[in-house]
Amino acid sequence: MKDTMSSTSTESKKSDFGLIGLAVMGQNLVLNVESRGFQVSVFNRTTDKTDEFVAKNPGKKLVGCDTLEAFVQSLALPRKIQIMVKAGAPVDQVIEQLIPLLDKDDIVIDGGNSLYTDTERRDAYLAGKGLRFVGAGVSGGEEGARKGPAIMPGGPASTWEVMKPIFESIAAKVDGEPCVIHIGPGGAGHYVKMIHNGIEYGDMQLICEAYSLFKAAGFTTDEMAAIFNEWNEGDLQSYLIQITGKALEQKDPETGNALVDMILDKAGQKGTGQWTLINAAEQAIVISTINAAVEARVLSSQKKQRVVASKLLQGPKPAFSIEKKALVDKVHDALYASKVVSYTQGFDLIKTMGEKKQWGLDLGGIASIWRGGCIIRARFLNRITDAYRNDKALTNLMLDPFFQDLLNSTQQNWREVVAMAVSNGIPVPAFGASLAYYDSYRAERLPANLLQAQRDFFGAHTYERVDKPEGQFFHTAWPEVIG
Numbered sequence: 001m002k003d004t005m006s007s008t009s010t011e012s013k014k015s016d017f018g019l020i021g022l023a024v025m026g027q028n029l030v031l032n033v034e035s036r037g038f039q040v041s042v043f044n045r046t047t048d049k050t051d052e053f054v055a056k057n058p059g060k061k062l063v064g065c066d067t068l069e070a071f072v073q074s075l076a077l078p079r080k081i082q083i084m085v086k087a088g089a090p091v092d093q094v095i096e097q098l099i100p101l102l103d104k105d106d107i108v109i110d111g112g113n114s115l116y117t118d119t120e121r122r123d124a125y126l127a128g129k130g131l132r133f134v135g136a137g138v139s140g141g142e143e144g145a146r147k148g149p150a151i152m153p154g155g156p157a158s159t160w161e162v163m164k165p166i167f168e169s170i171a172a173k174v175d176g177e178p179c180v181i182h183i184g185p186g187g188a189g190h191y192v193k194m195i196h197n198g199i200e201y202g203d204m205q206l207i208c209e210a211y212s213l214f215k216a217a218g219f220t221t222d223e224m225a226a227i228f229n230e231w232n233e234g235d236l237q238s239y240l241i242q243i244t245g246k247a248l249e250q251k252d253p254e255t256g257n258a259l260v261d262m263i264l265d266k267a268g269q270k271g272t273g274q275w276t277l278i279n280a281a282e283q284a285i286v287i288s289t290i291n292a293a294v295e296a297r298v299l300s301s302q303k304k305q306r307v308v309a310s311k312l313l314q315g316p317k318p319a320f321s322i323e324k325k326a327l328v329d330k331v332h333d334a335l336y337a338s339k340v341v342s343y344t345q346g347f348d349l350i351k352t353m354g355e356k357k358q359w360g361l362d363l364g365g366i367a368s369i370w371r372g373g374c375i376i377r378a379r380f381l382n383r384i385t386d387a388y389r390n391d392k393a394l395t396n397l398m399l400d401p402f403f404q405d406l407l408n409s410t411q412q413n414w415r416e417v418v419a420m421a422v423s424n425g426i427p428v429p430a431f432g433a434s435l436a437y438y439d440s441y442r443a444e445r446l447p448a449n450l451l452q453a454q455r456d457f458f459g460a461h462t463y464e465r466v467d468k469p470e471g472q473f474f475h476t477a478w479p480e481v482i483g
């Protein structure tokens, strides 16, 4: 074992926390934990990286370990070991190596973006060995990890009391409240992080659609930067709006152009958005805004096909007959209203899964820890926190009085923006999907009556009637169709 402290102090003191995996997030988390007064042991598969990291941070309460055995032995009981390695098989490999070295009740924390079903499997597996597992979603990127992320830990309730002092001290703070709560048992923490990421996809796409409209309407990149900077002072204040303003201001050193104009329009994705869609489909919950956001990334990645199609398939030539200021105000409302729908859908999915799994989720608590540290941190999460704290059984976020008023006052501008985009041939899949959800949800009568007729026609699937009690089913002898 190597260390950066005097040998007497490390001999007498075991570390409070251990971390395996010194990639960027891991390193920043270690420095964060250490800066709050904890002694941290670190281990990395490539030992050079451990030595380098420890050498780069002299005088800190760090214990660099060359072997997993030494690492485990350097930790105080019950051990608290956070794994920060690539999600998937690497997490299982590290767990397998750790198991024979650990003592009963030690805690293994997976801080990566793991699929929540993997977390459930690992939770059960380690519990069977007398160990405790915490699947913890950690959001905030590199800077968040160093200065204060939002943390979404799941796992056995007994782990929370042990982990609370560390988690609460390293998490971001909003109004003095740490951005961490115990989310629930098993895979609840990673599940909520997955939905956080789905919502992140939605937020990002909505911002891109606003940008796309402004660009088509002839705004310069500097004008657009100014709009996002101004929006960041108001209702839309959020980290993603803030970085959008900054990204638009950035110039390309090679060409002097706005850097965004030099970036290829092909979006990447690592999979958490797709996982969210799969889960929503399984639960039969509509998350059309997030869906549109994931699909927009997919279509963007088909750049070659789009270039061919752009020469073959026609559309209108964009022409905007609206004052710039009026357009900005309308797009603001479309973005805000769509964002409300996106969060409504995300929370609906969390609520549904939480009830099904009996996770005992605190929706207000989840909204409150997303107010700081994480990528989707935003002022309006205060409103969502209030909505669920005022009414724990709220069926749909749009029905909260604040959000009702907000949607009622923005819906006209919102639909004008969608109409303008459609008539100019500008794709706004997330604005449009959000509006369709809003209009469907508020529709007393939908055309599903005809759909039921069709089902009964070809498959005798039966239907209920408007003039008979619910639960009574009818079948009609429809005319025979020839050919």
Ligand code: 6PG
Residues within 6 Å of the ligand: 113, 138, 139, 140, 141, 197, 200, 268, 269, 270, 271, 272, 273, 374, 375
């Ligand atoms: C966070 C982010 C982080 C990461 C995701 C999304 O909360 O800090 O969500 O987890 O950015 O991996 O990445 P993709 O856009 O590549 O799917």
